[in-house]
Amino acid sequence: MKPCIIIPVYDHEHAIVQVIARIKNYRVPSILVNDGSSSACSAVLDACAKQEADWITLLNRTENGGKGAAVIDGFNMAIKLGYSHALQIDADGQHNTDDILRFVDAGQLHPDAMILGQPVFDESVPKNRLYGRKFTNLWIAINTWSLAIADGMCGFRLYPLTAVNQLISTTSIGQGMNYDIDIVVRLYWQGIEAINLPTAVHYPYDGVSHFKLWQDNVLISKTHARLFLGMLIRIPRLILRHWI
Template identity: 25%
Template sequence: MSAAPVRVVMVVPTYDEADNIVPLLERLRAAQPDVDVLVVDDGSPDGTGRLADAFAARDAGVSVLHRTEKQGLGAAYLHGFRVALERGYDVVGEMDADGSHQPEQLGRLLEALPGADLVIGSRWVRGGSIVNWPRRRELLSRGGNLYTRTLLGIDVRDATAGFRLFRRATLEQVRLEDIASLGYVFQTDLAVRTLRAGLRVREVPIDFVERVRGESKMSGSVATESLRRITRWGLEERGRQLRSAAGRWRSRLEQRRTATR
């Protein structure tokens, strides 16, 4: 008996992406016609949700979730992930709606999946690139990822990347119901949780292209909040490591005392 085909869905959160959503869906469905798409719209006032609905009406591989308010990127992804799991998908992916992630490169992530529990499309591994970014933004992203990697002790070059594929079992094991990160730091949170669970993370190179239509949702306050959370997580992790080391030291000391009695 042949194995059942793997069902894959890409979760695409949207807010005011009326200029981008239809071109993205067209490219994605053309590049990977066997991959479904779940658009999660946070009540976009510019009509993004209506455009997605119209596309879904003529393409059975696309569906749309409508949320009543904008609660952050992480909240939209968590909603989409839960629905994807309820619908029985084996692999759940994520990507931006603004065209920064190239649908034509999704195949790179799919090819890496057999050896991983989470695949990340990375800007900062060999072969990855960024297009049309100012030097300041590149330095901020590289520096932020270096800070994250050093403070949290993880071997991921692009922990903030949003082009990913998760196995169903990965999302179940990291316990989505326990995740409280609702903003952009959600990406780092999930990567760390995956690694802490002892699961395999692979990074593959992608070309990240700066949006050409619409406005970025990233701001200085969002970046600052992300760094604040990562700093807190890093300090908490260092605290756990110190307590663990102190416990081992006390245990060895007690063993020596017992042996000399």
């Protein structure tokens, strides 16, 4: 197993410094994907990459394309660099980086599975986001005919890159905030099993969120609808999967 960390970054110049400081001790090679950030954030990322050049690679996107676009670019670089697994972490500091080794260990035990963060929220979680997750997780259960995926929106997860490469080489994945939902369902359809790890989530270091309540909820709803149509033609395979 040869893991790396992928962190998509868009204008989190304050939080990302703290995230980097927290993951440094694990010495896991990391790819920062600058998703068209401001000049201030870009300067911070450039400085961090130069200071930690022995374990950080900086990938700059010229325009903001969304979380999915940034992570997929990170996947392609990780695959090119020969990594076997990619651990995705958000840049705003909401994830418990102390769990990095738990995710890596789970990946070693289940190298062909996706290791998914199952959030344990504290009082900082916005209530509208919490209720929205319940709606999303219901639709994920419908679209997979399974309760295998405990949470489809947590951005703390470990992917097997062979499976990811197969998927992104043949399928268009959501480019924005719908990405986490889209890829996890499609990987499940592809036959990848899900291992759920409870992990603490706190919102966030710098108070900056790029989630647009109405716009992104509409995008996510469209993604659920598209996945529902895809599920319909996969019903026989999904039923059979539970009997094998």
